[in-house]
Amino acid sequence: xxxxxxxxxxxxxxxxxxxxxxxxxxxxxxxxxxxxxxxxxxxxxxxxxxxxxxxxxxxxxxxxxxxxxxxxxxxxxxxxxxxxxxxxxxxxxxxxxxxxxxxxxxxxxxxxxxxxxxxx
Numbered sequence: 001x002x003x004x005x006x007x008x009x010x011x012x013x014x015x016x017x018x019x020x021x022x023x024x025x026x027x028x029x030x031x032x033x034x035x036x037x038x039x040x041x042x043x044x045x046x047x048x049x050x051x052x053x054x055x056x057x058x059x060x061x062x063x064x065x066x067x068x069x070x071x072x073x074x075x076x077x078x079x080x081x082x083x084x085x086x087x088x089x090x091x092x093x094x095x096x097x098x099x100x101x102x103x104x105x106x107x108x109x110x111x112x113x114x115x116x117x118x119x120x
Contacts, residue, residue: 012038021049021105026113037116044112052101059097063090066097070104 012035019027022045030038050070059066063084067076084090093100 012042014042018042018045021102022109023106026109029113033116041112041116044115045109048108048112049105050101050108052098055097055101059090059093066093066100070100 012030014022014027022030030041033041055066055069058069064076064079067073067079079085079089082089085092
């Protein structure tokens with residue numbers, strides 16, 4: 001037992017590609033959970049997370065679908081309505097896309113953690 005009464009368990013080995021997408025608070029909370037719960041979190045997170053590669057493909061092939069991909073429907077409609085800020089907004093998003101996907105994945109990680117905790 002830890003000093004606060006939490007049982008610290010072994011943290012599963014997360015690949016760096018996954019670990020870098022998780023907020024530090026989620027990693028700390030996962031380290032207090034049993035291995036089966038950690039595996040359930042990881043499985044669900046991998047199903048729901050988004051890929052920068054797929055976002056880039058959507059952005060380049062269908063210039064306005066990257067916001068749909070990230071679940072931002074209203075922002076996507078605004079993007080359409082302004083023709084991507086007459087191309088300026090689209091050009092800026094080319095450089096912002098990686099950060100937008102990372103933020104989306106952090107939100108997903110927190111959401112999945114809450115779902116896992118609720119079910120336990």
